[in-house]
Amino acid sequence: QNVPRFCGFRHVALRCASQQAAATRQTKASGVKTGFMDLAGGTPLIRLNRMSEETGCEILAKAEFMNGGGSVKDRPALYLIREAVNSGKLRPGGTIIEGTAGNTGIGLAHMCNSMGYKCVFYMPNIMSQEKIDLLRTLGAEVRPVPVVPWSDPANYNNQAAALAESMDNAYWTHQFDNLANKRSHYETTGPEIWRDTDGTVDAVVLGTGTGGTLAGVSTYLKEQNPDIKAFLVDPPGSMLYNYFKHGKLEPSEGRGIAEGVGQTRITKNLEGAPIDDAIYVADQDIVNTVLRLLNEDGLFVGGSSGMNVFAAYTVAQKMGPGHTIVTALCDGGQRYFNKIFSQAELEERGLYEGVPDEYKRCLH
Numbered sequence: 001q002n003v004p005r006f007c008g009f010r011h012v013a014l015r016c017a018s019q020q021a022a023a024t025r026q027t028k029a030s031g032v033k034t035g036f037m038d039l040a041g042g043t044p045l046i047r048l049n050r051m052s053e054e055t056g057c058e059i060l061a062k063a064e065f066m067n068g069g070g071s072v073k074d075r076p077a078l079y080l081i082r083e084a085v086n087s088g089k090l091r092p093g094g095t096i097i098e099g100t101a102g103n104t105g106i107g108l109a110h111m112c113n114s115m116g117y118k119c120v121f122y123m124p125n126i127m128s129q130e131k132i133d134l135l136r137t138l139g140a141e142v143r144p145v146p147v148v149p150w151s152d153p154a155n156y157n158n159q160a161a162a163l164a165e166s167m168d169n170a171y172w173t174h175q176f177d178n179l180a181n182k183r184s185h186y187e188t189t190g191p192e193i194w195r196d197t198d199g200t201v202d203a204v205v206l207g208t209g210t211g212g213t214l215a216g217v218s219t220y221l222k223e224q225n226p227d228i229k230a231f232l233v234d235p236p237g238s239m240l241y242n243y244f245k246h247g248k249l250e251p252s253e254g255r256g257i258a259e260g261v262g263q264t265r266i267t268k269n270l271e272g273a274p275i276d277d278a279i280y281v282a283d284q285d286i287v288n289t290v291l292r293l294l295n296e297d298g299l300f301v302g303g304s305s306g307m308n309v310f311a312a313y314t315v316a317q318k319m320g321p322g323h324t325i326v327t328a329l330c331d332g333g334q335r336y337f338n339k340i341f342s343q344a345e346l347e348e349r350g351l352y353e354g355v356p357d358e359y360k361r362c363l364h
């Protein structure tokens with residue numbers, strides 16, 4: 001396998017004051033990280049042992065919650081900032097503005113703190129309070145706004161664009177349509193999966209918010225081996241399942257408890273991604289798989305991770321024994337104490353009764 005052993009971010013050059021400062025903090029020891037930006041990428045691939053044994057496949061989960069900011073979005077956050085700085089659109093002391101379900105904002109906020117930028121985030125007001133609290137603790141300005149369609153000027157992304165337009169030295173990173181997002185996964189996540197499976201990966205199974213992860217990873221892996229299959233995973237209420245199955249952008253059934261996944265349009269990042277099939281995962285399966293990962297594997301993760309793993313298990317059953325299936329654990333469970341891990345919230349959504357009794361002790 002001709003893939004460099006290190007697929008992290010040291011090659012990411014930033015022509016900004018903080019980068020020059022970082023250059024003066026050089027260390028001779030090769031194992032030392034020189035700043036927050038070095039904490040993006042290089043996450044481990046974890047074998048889900050029970051599920052692998054049950055299916056006869058290798059079901060492997062990329063631990064994206066182990067990035068420095070705690071989610072899969074640290075990788076694009078760094079690429080988006082790098083692009084803003086290197087293009088001259090963001091100058092020292094400037095402000096990053098973004099529409100986010102939370103995790104991109106958290107990644108950006110950490111990076112902004114480490115590089116000396118300010119940040120403002122518009123978020124749909126249905127996201128977890130834990131993510132809003134964390135963002136404010138990181139010093140970001142958070143503006144929760146009602147959920148309205150993309151075409152509405154009050155949509156969280158349009159508000160982010162308008163604010164950036166009205167300010168001096170402010171930059172809207174626009175994760176949905178900015179291809180720096182997909183590139184971060186094409187250049188790091190994909191190569192890491194190829195390297196860590198010694199090129200044995202047969203399928204990748206990934207949910208989509210912006211589409212950056214799925215598009216970047218599937219494009220890279222299929223370039224290495226065109227036989228690798230790519231599956232898009234979609235939660236209740238999202239339109240991508242119906243789009244890929246029936247060519248119609250129409251919402252699927254249900255409400256959707258997982259945050260950061262699901263989409264009502266084809267973003268520029270998702271456009272043209274080599275996708276073989278789409279899989280719908282119901283909320284009950286998402287919740288029960290999150291609790292299964294906690295109890296069987298010791299992995300405390302959020303809803304999109306449960307969704308991804310349930311779909312990976314389904315793919316393993318369909319493909320049959322002997323295959324290597326890779327998915328991702330996108331963020332940690334700490335962000336959802338009052339959502340997926342709350343009995344009252346699950347009761348309100350009609351999901352509590354369906355939780356296996358032995359897992360109910362994990363809810364509060």
Ligand code: PMP
Binds near residue numbers: 213261
């Ligand atoms: N899971 C979580 C928890 C997320 O925050 C996101 C990002 N929106 C995703 C999955 C999907 O990642 P992507 O934007 O690359 O499609």
